Amino acid sequence: PASMLQPERALLVRGALWLLCAYNLGALARGPSSQPQRLGSGAVRCSGCSMEAEEAQLEAVKALPSLEGKKGTWHLYIHKLRCWLPRELSEEEAAKAGDGEAAEEVVRPFLLLVYDSEGNILSCEPPKVEGEADTKASGQNLLCTGEDPSLEKVIDFLFQVMQRPKLIFVGPDAAKYKPGRPTRIQMADTLTAHLHREAAAYIDLQSGALPKEWEEESACEYVGACAPILEKVGIGCTFAPVPHHLIQLLVRQQIEPNLRRRAIQAGVAEEVAANPIAHLPPVLVDGIPLEFATHLFDVTAALHDSNVWTSLPPNVAYKVSYVLVRTMGKDGQEKRLRAQGYGVLASNEETGEKVLELHRTEEQALMALKVSVAPESEQQGVDGVRCLFVSPLDCPFEDLDDIDRYGWALGTPTAQALPLLCQMKMSEEENSMNVTRPGLLDYQWLEVACQALVATQPQVEQHVQSQEKGGKVQGASFDVEVITRASKGALEQITATVEICDLLNNNPDESSKSDK
16 A cells, blocks of 8 residues: 555554564464465365364354455565574474474475554464364464465465454554454565555555556466455455565564574574575676576576586686677777686585686686695685575575576576575685675676586597596687677677686796786
């Protein structure tokens, strides 16, 4: 609604009330769960309920009084939280486990955030039915199953909020909430929350008519799945985006940090719960075209699945260079721009780690090679750009969400198959390594180098095998055609040259040290 799209700072500061309630409702979500398939078709069933009980629940909701005014429009945001919590045990696991035991596996939990047009955030009181098997799992809004919330869970939660509402975040005009049925529920999930926010300016405040972009949007599959069920009880269901400030000021700055602290208290390793790399900015910052980011993930996936780490000569650098032709200036004159860098491949068979390092100078590449062959106790950080393949626990949340949102390619599923694209710079004062994101030119070098190393692998192998035993591989170079999309996302075919540089066995002369 338009009223929620303008920041109400005073309202959001009072979100501390919500922090205290989020875990009361979830309690780390350790209760048993049937874990149904997401958005299954057919009748919606409450956990463990019979068909008669389902019909009784529908009739009970239908009999509720209709909520008036702003309370009559609810919003449901199904949000995948940026934190890690112990996975909820299944019924079978819970039966075998002792009291208080939790799964060793951690998952990203989902939050079911219900709020009305007055700014009230709602949950539900626990069932007051004598002999209720599990009141914690019933109506909880924090789900830690490791799966997307099912249609069953979403509908069950909404119905329970209608029948036993509980105010957990109070808007400016709040009064005690009584059981009631909204006339309309607008929905969005993590992947669709940003869609058509600008259309809020066209809401007809007199008639209440919504922008056609919202009415016609079908990307949030919860809308299409829930609409037929809600229609049975006289509730309309459409899509609506989530106000940006609600996500940033309430979810990002308050709810998620609180849950990360609670995760540590629950036994989640601090390096997982408070991993600073998890909060790097997205790859898709201003100036990075979506087509380029998509292609970048395509080529890193191909690199991950290749065997360059085992088949190419170890402990050497690969100088990858290419020329870009650009039209510049008012006169449209073409200029040739040369780019180059030194790639170093590193891997660990025991841990499965794979890394492609980019170093702009020969000195840095030589230092990286010396570090790679030095004893672990003597190793130190070297500045440069990295493409590391990591587990989800070491991947930035922005990347995890964008992989889901855009369907970016990943390598063959392994424990460490997600590319972490970053720039590392040693801080001598703090004796630590600062991790940031690369710039567009470094991203482009990674894009080109991934393709060039994979494409020239057979030629490099053949060349190495043709050398006499103990011979040098220094100086061999190979050309290959590759694709780049760094220029506004447009497809461009260029020639890349890969040169083998055996820096450890061939001391560079002073002239080669000036390479840029």
